[in-house]
Amino acid sequence: GAGVSQSPSNKVTEKGKDVELRCDPISGHTALYWYRQSLGQGLEFLIYFQGNSAPDKSGLPSDRFSAERTGGSVSTLTIQRTQQEDSAVYLCASSLNNRGPDTQYFGPGTRLTVL
Amino acid sequence: GEDVEQSLFLSVREGDSSVINCTYTDSSSTYLYWYKQEPGAGLQLLTYIFSNMDMKQDQRLTVLLNKKDKHLSLRIADTQTGDSAIYFCAEAGNTGGFKTIFGAGTRLFVKA
Numbered sequence A: 001g002a003g004v005s006q007s008p009s010n011k012v013t014e015k016g017k018d019v020e021l022r023c024d025p026i027s028g029h030t031a032l033y034w035y036r037q038s039l040g041q042g043l044e045f046l047i048y049f050q051g052n053s054a055p056d057k058s059g060l061p062s063d064r065f066s067a068e069r070t071g072g073s074v075s076t077l078t079i080q081r082t083q084q085e086d087s088a089v090y091l092c093a094s095s096l097n098n099r100g101p102d103t104q105y106f107g108p109g110t111r112l113t114v115l
Numbered sequence B: 001g002e003d004v005e006q007s008l009f010l011s012v013r014e015g016d017s018s019v020i021n022c023t024y025t026d027s028s029s030t031y032l033y034w035y036k037q038e039p040g041a042g043l044q045l046l047t048y049i050f051s052n053m054d055m056k057q058d059q060r061l062t063v064l065l066n067k068k069d070k071h072l073s074l075r076i077a078d079t080q081t082g083d084s085a086i087y088f089c090a091e092a093g094n095t096g097g098f099k100t101i102f103g104a105g106t107r108l109f110v111k112a
Helices: none
Strands: A005-007 A010-013 A019-024 A031-037 A043-050 A065-069 A075-079 A088-095 A110-114 B004-006 B009-013 B018-024 B029-037 B043-050 B055-058 B061-066 B071-076 B085-093 B100-102 B106-111
Touching (some): A043 A075, A043 B100, B004 B085, B009 B018, B018 B029, B018 B106, B043 B055, B043 B061
Antiparallel strands (some): A065 A075, B085 B100
């Protein structure tokens, strides 16, 4: 399909383990966002990639969280030494980042459960 | 920094109108958006409004923008049970390279 895909769809891990979440954006989209949505909470911005510019990491909650985007396409969000409070749905979105109306297209999310 | 705020819950009866409100702080906002998230799915764009407009209507949806007060609202006429979802307000402006900033989302419950 031509949409944003994320993998895995579900991930269960033990406290203290590292996890990697993957996002495949829509081809040609220069902007890529990661968000976290916790149960009963709203949408929390994590990180924003735009083309070759340095990413905006202002939303990362701690230094256990990092993300990279290789070749301006696929992105990986890594959480080291996971904690139970990291349990949430992690959403990825991409957009053309036009200076006009810029629709973000969201993936279905990865549900992370830390036991 | 920039902020977008919404109330967390709204409950209406089927057939009534729903009004979801949002306030934002970025005075350079050029586009304001409403996204909808149905259970178990990602967000999808519902509608958007350019900052030089006061109102935009699209079938059952009416978006009102008060730029002076930095207040945005989404009205859903004849609300149906299928409208039950989380509605997110978002804004994008010149700050941060047109990064879009989302509110926390308003969960709309529609009672039959």
